[in-house]
Amino acid sequence: MRTTISVIKADIGSLAGHHIVHPDTMAAANKVLAAAKEQGIIIDYYITHVGDDLQLIMTHTRGELDTKVHETAWNAFKEAAKVAKDLGLYAAGQDLLSDSFSGNVRGLGPGVAEMDIEERTSEPIAIFMADKTEPGAYNLPLYKMFADPFNTPGLVIDPTMHGGFKFEVLDVYEGEAVMLSAPQEIYDLLALIGTPARYVIRRVYRNEDNLLAAVVSIERLNLIAGKYVGKDDPVMIVRLQHGLPALGEALEAFAFPHLVPGWMRGSHYGPLMPVSQRDAKATRFDGPPRLLGLGFNVKNGKLVGPTDLFDDPAFDETRRLANIVADYMRRHGPFMPHRLEPTEMEYTTLPLILEKLKNRFKKESDVYKAKESVYAKEEAQGHD
Ligand SMILES: O=C(COP(=O)(O)O)[C@@H](O)[C@H](O)[C@H](O)COP(=O)(O)O
Ligand SMILES: [Mg+2]
Ligand SMILES: [Mg+2]
Ligand SMILES: [Mg+2]
16 A cells, blocks of 8 residues: 655644643644544544644655645644644744645745655554754764664665665755765765755665655755744654664664754754653753654554654663763853854854944954054154
8 A cells, every 4th residue: 555654743832932832732733633534635643742843643645745635734733823822822833934825834834754655564664753953963863774784783684775775865055965875875975964954864765676764854944934933843754674774773873862953042052862752842951952753553554553762761871871961062151062153053143243243343454553553652652
């Protein structure tokens, strides 16, 4: 059976700051998705949240970028945003950047990860959802999952994986994508994806048969809006097992809490902390950036599950290290490399500050000239 998995997310407002989605807004979204299921637009759905981001996980047979499915998601967000407004929740409608829907939600604010797949006999998938970071945050774990045998022994051991995987990398500034194959081109691949603010892994395919293995939401909100309007808080779908990374290999890629951009005011590097659904809320310094993982099986379009993937003491040490790293980074205060580099601050306050101070900057040479003339005057007076 051909099934499309659509994960569409948006921040429609949250409780007590950019902290956590309110259950009443989830209920409003649920009504819209239940009606869409009733009408046969979608087969199944699951609604959840990570931090202040409302997540709609949907299955159907209508393919990617389908107008009806996207309209359903848009209406769900609109209804949820209305409730957020009524309750006086913070930043109600934050990610809904447009008033009108025009065919699909791309470019309107919500993040989208979709894959249209031929269901295998058993189709295990993991859905990863992050808050207070951006799409490039998945570059490192995706590389580990699909190209690093120290993380994924299946690349060496499983004959179906042995041919490697190819990565579609998008330059989010130029809007161009390039396909690079691992292991053959890993140095070129790393040269790009090591700059995750610009080069984002969008899709991963198995080399042997072009099977689609992973999809990331690549929207960068500030590039859409031209100013800082919250972080993108990306989602990712990964297919698992039987010639693909095992569930444990996919999760292992998150055992190291690597530094990602985001956190407070979208302007700081901090560790990506994998958490359970219970802890999927932004707290310390509006973070640290959090990652929720849910596991499902997809059967005839039905979502079987979920299981809460990081709700496990095996990730306690990752979280402990993340907290130590959070402390260490915080002690830098407003200094780089805790604070983001200027290019990434472009859409926040930095241009305004530079504009304000424009006339107070003096040319070094002018300062010297002024000093020299004072000195010359003093000298002249001294000789009198
Ligand atoms: O990055 C943040 C929110 O991102 P998000 O909504 O999760 O995309 C927060 O740290 C806010 O920037 C911070 O709380 C300040 O928010 P405002 O008071 O400017 O709304
Ligand atoms: Mg928010
Ligand atoms: Mg968020
Ligand atoms: Mg956001």
